[in-house]
Amino acid sequence: MDGPAADGARLPPPRAGSRLCVRCGERKAALKRPKTLEQICRECFYIVFEDEIHQTIVENSLFKAGERVAIGASGGKDSTVLAYVLSELNRHHNYGLDLFLLSIDEGITGYRDDSLETVKRNEIQYGLPLKIVSYKDLYGWTMDDIVKAIGLKNNCTFCGVFRRQALDRGAALLKADKIVTGHNADDIAETVLLNILRGDIARLSRCTFITTGEDGPIPRCKPFKYTYEKEIVMYAYFKKLDYFSTECIYSPNAYRGFAREFIKDLERMRPRAILDIIKSGENFRISTTTRMPEQGTCERCGYISSQKLCKACVLLDGLNRGLPKLGIGRTKSGAGADSDGKQRTKRSERRNTSLQGKHGNFDF
Numbered sequence: 001m002d003g004p005a006a007d008g009a010r011l012p013p014p015r016a017g018s019r020l021c022v023r024c025g026e027r028k029a030a031l032k033r034p035k036t037l038e039q040i041c042r043e044c045f046y047i048v049f050e051d052e053i054h055q056t057i058v059e060n061s062l063f064k065a066g067e068r069v070a071i072g073a074s075g076g077k078d079s080t081v082l083a084y085v086l087s088e089l090n091r092h093h094n095y096g097l098d099l100f101l102l103s104i105d106e107g108i109t110g111y112r113d114d115s116l117e118t119v120k121r122n123e124i125q126y127g128l129p130l131k132i133v134s135y136k137d138l139y140g141w142t143m144d145d146i147v148k149a150i151g152l153k154n155n156c157t158f159c160g161v162f163r164r165q166a167l168d169r170g171a172a173l174l175k176a177d178k179i180v181t182g183h184n185a186d187d188i189a190e191t192v193l194l195n196i197l198r199g200d201i202a203r204l205s206r207c208t209f210i211t212t213g214e215d216g217p218i219p220r221c222k223p224f225k226y227t228y229e230k231e232i233v234m235y236a237y238f239k240k241l242d243y244f245s246t247e248c249i250y251s252p253n254a255y256r257g258f259a260r261e262f263i264k265d266l267e268r269m270r271p272r273a274i275l276d277i278i279k280s281g282e283n284f285r286i287s288t289t290t291r292m293p294e295q296g297t298c299e300r301c302g303y304i305s306s307q308k309l310c311k312a313c314v315l316l317d318g319l320n321r322g323l324p325k326l327g328i329g330r331t332k333s334g335a336g337a338d339s340d341g342k343q344r345t346k347r348s349e350r351r352n353t354s355l356q357g358k359h360g361n362f363d364f
């Protein structure tokens with residue numbers, strides 16, 4: 001029988017024969033660790049899984065005692081495991097953090113409403129206060145409305161741009177010092193690859209940072225940067241965690257899907273491939289002649305932006321004026337039509353396409 005399957009991560013059978021665990025040498029091995037292919041028992045798997053995350057947190061000084069940390073909680077496997085493991089580590093290692101669940105309700109009927117029910121149960125199961133903020137309240141539009149206006153093709157751009165800002169705004173309401181998200185090693189390797197494929201040097205240079213946005217309103221970090229998706233699914237399965245495993249109904253991004261499959265193939269042949277791609281991403285050096293966007297603030301909403309208007313304001317403007325494609329495709333300074341030649345067109349295309357992810361924005 002196959003192991004748990006979720007979100008593209010089909011696992012090998014968790015049984016590992018009658019051998020003894022290579023770590024403790026006492027209990028029977030219950031699984032082959034996807035990251036190292038070691039045969040280990042369940043108890044040792046929990047220990048190494050949690051220890052590696054603890055090491056990542058400590059070595060990268062992700063938190064300071066007394067901080068308020070908002071966990072971006074979608075109800076999916078990654079953020080559910082993150083909420084569970086972070087509250088366990090906070091207790092065991094006395095991090096001294098105040099943890100909160102922060103959910104963004106994008107307004108996707110039959111998807112987010114169901115996954116939010118999972119987060120509401122997690123609130124009780126883990127004893128973590130939950131704050132939900134919605135696109136409808138923040139922007140006056142749900143994703144259902146946006147898809148009606150724009151169709152399926154570019155909807156991920158809206159969703160990703162709005163979510164990024166909504167997480168900041170929700171975290172500000174919680175007076176959080178930090179946001180953590182469940183982006184895992186597979187997600188990061190995939191983003192490295194996509195940024196190479198798109199020639200998006202600005203994002204390539206920062207997509208492997210474990211903490212980003214230190215110059216913005218609230219820094220955000222990724223404690224699962226080195227954690228394999230397959231191990232997250234295994235952990236959730238063995239611990240019987242309550243999570244929601246349906247893919248977004250509006251998620252058509254074939255290009256990212258292709259990169260994802262490619263990485264899964266590499267992982268099958270060589271499990272280290274995921275870590276190696278991340279390592280390559282970490283070690284790229286950007287040539288000093290490459291033009292990088294300059295960070296400023298949006299004239300309208302004050303949110304960080306490298307243009308006069310931030311992407312969220314441009315997209316919202318388009319929606320409200322009945323021109324939903326305004327902020328999509330070829331734009332000049334984030335708004336209006338492009339007219340001055342190839343190079344600018346290429347840059348603006350890059351800006352726009354690189355905002356699209358499995359769920360929109362992966363530039364965390």
Ligand SMILES: Nc1ncnc2c1ncn2[C@@H]1O[C@H](COP(=O)(O)OP(=O)(O)OP(=O)(O)O)[C@@H](O)[C@H]1O
Nearest residue numbers: 072073074076077078079102103104181182183359
């Ligand atoms: N609606 C949301 N509300 C709060 N946080 C979110 C939401 N959607 C995504 N996130 C955060 O961004 C991370 C990456 O999200 P994404 O949907 O791209 O990946 P995923 O692999 O499906 O994650 P998950 O399994 O947690 O849903 C999530 O782990 C979560 O921390």
